[in-house]
Amino acid sequence: xxxxxxxxxxxxxxxxxxxxxxxxxxxxxxxxxxxxxxxxxxxxxxxxxxxxxxxxxxxxxxxxxxxxxxxxxxxxxxxxxxxxxxxxxxxxxxxxxxxxxxxxxxxxxxxxxx
Amino acid sequence: xxxxxxxxxxxxxxxxxxxxxxxxxxxxxxxxxxxxxxxxxxxxxxxxxxxxxxxxxxxxxxxxxxxxxxxxxxxxxxxxxxxxxxxxxxxxxxxxxxxxxxxxxxxxxx
Numbered sequence: 664x665x666x667x668x669x670x671x672x673x674x675x676x677x678x679x680x681x682x683x684x685x686x687x688x689x690x691x692x693x694x695x696x697x698x699x700x701x702x703x704x705x706x707x708x709x710x711x712x713x714x715x716x717x718x719x720x721x722x723x724x725x726x727x728x729x730x731x732x733x734x735x736x737x738x739x740x741x742x743x744x745x746x747x748x749x750x751x752x753x754x755x756x757x758x759x760x761x762x763x764x765x766x767x768x769x770x771x772x773x774x775x776x777x
Numbered sequence: 778x779x780x781x782x783x784x785x786x787x788x789x790x791x792x793x794x795x796x797x798x799x800x801x802x803x804x805x806x807x808x809x810x811x812x813x814x815x816x817x818x819x820x821x822x823x824x825x826x827x828x829x830x831x832x833x834x835x836x837x838x839x840x841x842x843x844x845x846x847x848x849x850x851x852x853x854x855x856x857x858x859x860x861x862x863x864x865x866x867x868x869x870x871x872x873x874x875x876x877x878x879x880x881x882x883x884x885x886x887x
Contacts, residue, residue, distance in 0.1 A: 762869035765822035
């Protein structure tokens with residue numbers, strides 16, 4: 664089965680630094696998502712992306728966050744100035760028909776902000 | 778909050794027993810999905826049930842949906858140690874967002 668790939672698997676950064684989390688969605692998918700999960704807690708929606716623009720975003724997705732699809736294959740999440748509370752596992756997901764079908768999730772990037 | 782609630786939060790059973798997890802949500806939905814997560818790893822889709830369906834089966838999984846009560850249940854029959862994981866319901870009202878429940882941690886012991 665095709666996979667969503669995320670890099671890096673672990674990222675350690677200092678508070679205030681910028682980080683970019685990278686994702687390669689499944690090649691023919693049209694909808695892209697970022698979620699995050701603080702250790703052992705709920706899976707929180709951050710943002711959805713379709714047709715080269717944000718479809719929906721949560722309250723968490725403030726001005727410090729941005730997403731980009733710089734080419735035909737990558738989908739990135741940038742955090743401009745990281746905070747301690749940004750420490751979490753970040754999951755990328757993709758689908759062809761949006762949430763009308765299952766989402767395919769990557770294995771995540773564990774972000775640790777020190 | 779639009780977050781779905783799941784119960785129980787944790788469930789411990791012996792191999793061979795059935796496991797039932799429940800999910801309640803607060804909005805109108807188009808479909809409801811169940812996902813599995815092993816030890817903080819990626820989420821794996823298990824089954825999707827649409828708002829006009831009441832029950833669905835996939836292998837050892839059985840899902841029910843009651844839209845009048847805004848609730849769903851996932852039944853895993855004849856559980857195995859390999860079923861040990863966290864299980865999340867997730868529901869959608871729009872094409873843009875899937876909202877996850879709080880999850881049930883299932884422990885299956887030999």
